[in-house]
Every structure is written in C-alpha cells, then in structure tokens.
Amino acid sequence: MYNSPCRKLTGLVGVSILQSLENAAQARLCSWDLVQLCRSSTSKWITFQHCNFLKRQYVTKTTEACQRAKPKQEALTTPLVKQHPHLQDETVIRQVQQISAIDQHPSSVQSSKETPTQDTERASSDEDPSTAQETRQWKEIKVMLGDLPGIYARLSKIRLTALVVMTASAGYAMAPVPFDPSCFLLASLGTGLASCAANSINQYFEVPFDSNMNRTKNRPLVRGQISPLHAVSFAAACAVPGITLLALTVNPLTGALGALNLFLYTCCYTPLKRLSITNTWVGAVVGAIPPVMGWTAATGSLDVGALLLGGILYSWQFPHFNALSWNLREDYSRGGYRMMSVTHPALCRRVALRHSLALIGLSVLAPALDVTSWTFPLISLPINLYISYLGYSFYRDADRSSARKLFFCSLWHLPMLLLLMLTCKNHGWTRKTDPWLTV
Amino acid sequence: MSRSGFGATLSRLLLQNRHGSRVLNHVGSLTAPRPFCSESDPRSRGRIKQALPGVSSFTPPANSSHDWVGPPDRMSNLRPIKYHIPEYESPLESRLRKLRQETEDWNHQFWTNQNISFSKEKEGFIYSCLKEKGLELRDEDGRKRTLSADEMAEFYKEFLNKNHQKHSVYNKEWYMRNFTITFLMGRVALLKAWRKLGWRQQDPKLK
Numbered sequence: 001m002y003n004s005p006c007r008k009l010t011g012l013v014g015v016s017i018l019q020s021l022e023n024a025a026q027a028r029l030c031s032w033d034l035v036q037l038c039r040s041s042t043s044k045w046i047t048f049q050h051c052n053f054l055k056r057q058y059v060t061k062t063t064e065a066c067q068r069a070k071p072k073q074e075a076l077t078t079p080l081v082k083q084h085p086h087l088q089d090e091t092v093i094r095q096v097q098q099i100s101a102i103d104q105h106p107s108s109v110q111s112s113k114e115t116p117t118q119d120t121e122r123a124s125s126d127e128d129p130s131t132a133q134e135t136r137q138w139k140e141i142k143v144m145l146g147d148l149p150g151i152y153a154r155l156s157k158i159r160l161t162a163l164v165v166m167t168a169s170a171g172y173a174m175a176p177v178p179f180d181p182s183c184f185l186l187a188s189l190g191t192g193l194a195s196c197a198a199n200s201i202n203q204y205f206e207v208p209f210d211s212n213m214n215r216t217k218n219r220p221l222v223r224g225q226i227s228p229l230h231a232v233s234f235a236a237a238c239a240v241p242g243i244t245l246l247a248l249t250v251n252p253l254t255g256a257l258g259a260l261n262l263f264l265y266t267c268c269y270t271p272l273k274r275l276s277i278t279n280t281w282v283g284a285v286v287g288a289i290p291p292v293m294g295w296t297a298a299t300g301s302l303d304v305g306a307l308l309l310g311g312i313l314y315s316w317q318f319p320h321f322n323a324l325s326w327n328l329r330e331d332y333s334r335g336g337y338r339m340m341s342v343t344h345p346a347l348c349r350r351v352a353l354r355h356s357l358a359l360i361g362l363s364v365l366a367p368a369l370d371v372t373s374w375t376f377p378l379i380s381l382p383i384n385l386y387i388s389y390l391g392y393s394f395y396r397d398a399d400r401s402s403a404r405k406l407f408f409c410s411l412w413h414l415p416m417l418l419l420l421m422l423t424c425k426n427h428g429w430t431r432k433t434d435p436w437l438t439v
Numbered sequence: 440m441s442r443s444g445f446g447a448t449l450s451r452l453l454l455q456n457r458h459g460s461r462v463l464n465h466v467g468s469l470t471a472p473r474p475f476c477s478e479s480d481p482r483s484r485g486r487i488k489q490a491l492p493g494v495s496s497f498t499p500p501a502n503s504s505h506d507w508v509g510p511p512d513r514m515s516n517l518r519p520i521k522y523h524i525p526e527y528e529s530p531l532e533s534r535l536r537k538l539r540q541e542t543e544d545w546n547h548q549f550w551t552n553q554n555i556s557f558s559k560e561k562e563g564f565i566y567s568c569l570k571e572k573g574l575e576l577r578d579e580d581g582r583k584r585t586l587s588a589d590e591m592a593e594f595y596k597e598f599l600n601k602n603h604q605k606h607s608v609y610n611k612e613w614y615m616r617n618f619t620i621t622f623l624m625g626r627v628a629l630l631k632a633w634r635k636l637g638w639r640q641q642d643p644k645l646k
Contacts (some may be wrong), residue, residue, distance in 0.1 A: 073636075137510040138521075141507065211518070329592055
C-alpha cells in the first residue's frame with residue numbers, strides 16, 4: 001500500500017484519471033503538483049524528481065546510489081551530471097567532481113589527490129573555516145509550528161499517500177453501485193490517514209537505514225527535525241481517527257482492511273525487508289489492498305470485482321519493483337536489505353516477466369467477471385503487450401537499460417490501465433440489478 | 440537470539456537504573472561506546488570536547504535548552520546529537536539521555552564498520568577480478584577500471600549473504616533500543632507535564 005515502488009502516476013495520465021473520476025479538489029491539487037513538477041524539471045532531474053513520488057525511488061544516477069560508504073580519505077561521490085548505462089569512467093568523473101565538491105563543501109574531507117605537505121598546510125589554515133562551517137551545520141532541535149506541515153508531509157510521504165488514495169478511489173469508482181460523494185470522501189480520507197500513519201511508522205523503524213541511502217537521507221527523523229516520540233504520536237493521531245472513520249462511517253469491512261493493511265505494512269513488510277526476500281510479496285499484497293478497500297467502501301462486500309482489482313495491482317507491483325530494485329543492488333547490499341535482485345537475480349527477472357504476462361490474463365478476466373465490458377481487454381492489449389515485451393527484454397538482457405525501461409513503463413502503465421478500465425466500466429450491470437436507477 | 444533472550448534484554452533495558460547503564464555494553468554483539476562518551480560527565484556540559492577523529496568539537500550555546508543535531512557523520516552517515524542536560528535532571532531523564540547516547544554510539548560503530556568493510560571488500564573484489572582477467576587496476580590512461588554491473592552483482596550477493604546474521608542481530612537490537620527509547624521518552628513527557636501541572640497548582644498566581 002505504501003512502500004512499494006508501485007503506484008506512481010505520471011503527471012499527464014494522472015490528470016486524465018482524475019478527470020474521469022468524480023473527485024474532490026484534493027486530487028486535482030495533487031495532479032497539478034505532478035504536472036508542475038514534470039514541467040519545471042529539467043530532463044536531467046525528471047527521473048530523480050519523478051521518483052520522489054515513490055517510496056522506493058529509482059536512482060538513475062549511479063553516484064547518487066553510492067551513499068558515502070568509504071572513509072572520507074577516499075573519493076567523494078556526488079551526483080553525476082551525465083549518466084552512462086555501463087559506467088566505465090566512474091572514477092574519472094568522481095575525481096573531476098571531487099574538485100567541484102571541495103569548492104562546494106569546504107568543510108568536507110580533503111581529497112586524496114592532495115599531497116601530505118599540502119594537507120598539513122591546509123589543515124592549519126582551513127581549521128577555522130571548516131569548524132565554523134561545521135558549527136553552522138548544527139541545528140537546534142526545536143519544532144517550530146510553521147515547520148510542522150512540511151515535516152508531517154515528508155513524514156507521511158504525502159505524495160505516495162495521495163497515490164494510494166487514488167488507487168482506492170479507482171476501486172470505489174469501479175464498483176457497480178451509485179456514486180455516493182460523502183461515502184467516497186470519507187473512504188478516501190480514512191485511507192489517506194491510515195496511509196500517513198503507516199508511512200510514519202515505517203520511517204520511525206528505519207532511521208539508521210534511511211541515513212545510509214541517498215534517496216532517503218532527508219527524511220525528518222533522519223535529519224533530527226522531530227523526535228521518535230513525536231513521529232509515533234503523529235502516527236497514532238492519524239491511525240486512530242483513520243481506521244475509526246473507515247470502520248464507523250464507511251463500513252466495518254473497510255475499517256478491518258485498513259487496519260490489516262496498516263499492520264501488514266508496519267509489522268510485516270518493514271521488518272521483513274531486512275530478513276527475507278518474501279518482503280516483496282507482502283509488499284505487493286499491501287499495494288493491492290487499497291483498491292479493494294475502495295470497492296468494499298462502495299459495496300460493503302468483498303466481491304470478485306474487488307479481488308480482481310486487487311489482483312491487477314498485485315501483479316503490477318512485480319515488474320515495477322523488480323525493475324526498480326535491479327539498479328539499486330549496491331545500496332541494498334550495503335544497507336542489508338534482502339531483495340530478490342541481489343540474492344536471487346534470476347528469480348527477480350522471472351517473476352517480473354511472469355506478472356507482466358499475468359496482467360494480460362487479468363484484463364481478459366475483467367469482462368468475464370462483469371467488471372468491465374469486452375472492449376477492455378482489446379483496448380488494453382497494446383499497453384499490456386508492451387509491458388510484457390519490456391518484461392521479456394528485462395528477463396533476457398538483465399541490464400540497467402532494460403530494467404529502467406520496464407520501470408518507467410510501469411509508471412504510466414498502471415494509470416492508463418485504470419483509466420481504460422473506468423471507461424469500460426460495466427454500467428449495464430448496475431441497471432440490471434437495480435431497476436430504480438436511471439443511469 | 441531466542442524470544443526469552445529478547446524479552447529478558449528488553450526488560451533489563453527498561454528496568455535498569457542509572458548506574459546499570461554499563462550493562463548495555465554486553466547487550467548485542469556490537470556495543471562498544473566511543474571512549475569520548477560524555478553521557479555521565481556533568482562537567483562536559485558547556486566544555487569543549489576533545490577533538491578525536493570523527494568527534495565534533497561543537498558545543499551548543501549555554502543558553503540553549505534543547506538538543507542539537509549535527510551534520511551526518513563522515514563514516515556512518517548518522518547525525519550526532521548533543522543532548523541538553525537540564526538543571527534538575529530526574530533519574531528517568533538521565534537514564535533516557537544515556538540510553539540515547541549509547542544507542543547513538545552503538546549505531547555509529549555498526550555503520551562505520553559496515554561502510555568501511557563494504558568499500559574495502561568491494562575494492563578487494565574488483566582487484567581480484569581484474570587480476571583474474573590479467574588486467575591492472577588502472578588502464579592505459581591511468582583511470583581506475585570498473586567491473587560491469589553483472590560482475591559486481593556477484594559481490595553484492597556475497598556481501599549481503601555474508602552479513603545476514605550480523606544484520607539480523609543488529610535489527611533486533613535496534614528495534615529493542617528504539618522501542619525502549621520511545622517508551623522512556625513517553626514517560627519523561629508525562630513526567631514533565633505532571634511536573635508542570637503540579638507546579639502550576641502550587642502557585643496559583645501564575646495561572
């Protein structure tokens with residue numbers, strides 16, 4: 001639900017999804033942020049900024065993935081300006097950037113290129129500036145009220161939460177019942193609060209690991225902006241109202257699913273990441289539950305349609321995350337994260353391919369279960385075939401570029417698929433079962 | 440670590456007193472606080488700490504009543520914290536502060552070791568692979584040779600598997616310490632609130 005590199009909506013497709021949903025301004029704001037983000041970023045940064053939406057961010061710049069693992073005497077790693085799929089000149093670029101890095105960070109350790117005599121001279125003359133620089137970097141741990149919204153947004157991974165709420169909304173919209181705006185809003189709010197709580201607890205558990213990975217080192221707990229107690233209190237303050245809201249104002253089933261998902265994410269997935277590769281499967285279930293919650297919020301029961309939607313999200317997680325994790329192997333290895341891409345690379349590629357193909361099967365199943373019309377498997381076939389093709393390339397080639405292509409394809413594939421599904425929603429089913437409706 | 444071991448260690452952490460903080464040293468396999476730890480030295484308040492390598496000489500201003508957090512450490516990437524020692528520090532607050540300091544040092548040690556051994560073993564692996572191929576470490580232009588992602592993947596897998604047990608032990612210890620610290624922080628927060636409430640009740644003029 002919260003952690004996986006899944007649920008990434010590209011700006012443009014996200015906007016179109018929102019237009020098709022009878023949605024509140026909340027989602028529109030989020031889509032506007034997405035569009036702004038894509039427009040304002042340069043091509044170099046789009047990949048990095050884009051991935052900010054995701055818990056598992058895709059580090060396309062090699063040296064960004066290389067969080068400083070070496071003692072300071074060795075080369076500093078700074079983000080590459082340009083990237084190569086097979087980085088042959090890594091060390092040259094690193095050395096070149098050392099010089100610029102030293103200019104940018106005068107307090108950082110002297111480069112290994114300097115001679116010992118220069119070292120002593122620099123040491124004596126640079127001591128005061130470097131100490132002063134270091135002193136400036138120390139911050140008082142005092143929470144200002146004005147900072148809190150920003151801190152809470154980062155703590156709850158607000159963008160990922162928004163994407164989770166969107167998948168839940170899609171689940172609600174796909175349910176074959178009349179649209180109830182109040183129920184929809186309450187379900188979205190409850191899901192959002194539960195997601196905030198889960199993400200906060202996840203960050204609370206992972207402080208030292210996050211410190212050592214480049215993409216997660218600016219989180220509030222890592223930076224010491226708030227205390228662990230504060231983070232836990234925030235999580236409790238989100239979880240209790242969120243689950244209660246779902247259980248009492250929507251229906252108990254949705255509340256139970258929300259609580260289950262919260263538990264799965266915080267107590268199963270998060271610890272499992274460091275113990276066993278089964279964390280990926282647990283994470284896929286976590287990602288599959290929000291649309292099921294949306295459906296049960298609308299209908300009050302766990303129909304086959306809900307399970308189908310959950311199944312589509314579940315299958316989608318694998319090509320998405322396996323492709324992402326392929327290029328983060330160094331970070332995972334150093335940080336002690338047990339991921340398939342590191343320990344069982346062949347399995348990683350096989351599973352990604354298998355589930356890309358499964359998406360075709362599930363799309364065909366949708367009309368068979370009366371969730372959509374038969375147009376859906378036809379119009380979704382091109383994108384499903386494309387992702388399967390990329391899955392096959394990844395399986396065959398197992399290199400950086402095929403992994404990257406598969407990952408980026410998954411980013412737009414899911415919103416597109418959900419959008420097509422919505423357009424092919426089986427309204428006729430509703431009319432058949434409820435003759436009082438004049439749809 | 441068995442369940443009983445986990446539970447026993449957790450209860451020991453929660454029940455131990457100020458002077459029993461040294462017991463923590465024996466918990467887990469990686470505890471060895473830095474020698475410059477100042478958690479039990481009230482004289483360190485307001486003084487410049489000795490500048491050992493990796494230790495900051497920063498001292499918070501005397502009028503500050505909050506903790507201070509510093510830049511990420513060069514080796515461990517963890518941010519050090521300078522804890523404020525209040526004038527009337529209760530035993531509970533003292534225990535919390537010491538536990539946090541000790542956990543910080545323990546974490547720093549673990550991740551420093553981890554990062555250093557990773558980079559050393561990586562260099563060693565690259566060197567041995569290149570040697571097998573009959574290549575030198577640096578090519579004709581003096582640039583360091585690197586291996587392809589597939590070749591490095593073998594190293595990453597080996598390193599991760601080799602450190603599995605170490606990480607497993609570390610994780611358990613970390614979760615335990617994290618819970619204990621948060622629990623103590625909760626107790627301290629309640630204590631402070633109670634104190635404030637009690638003080639206000641005693642002095643109605645301040646209401």
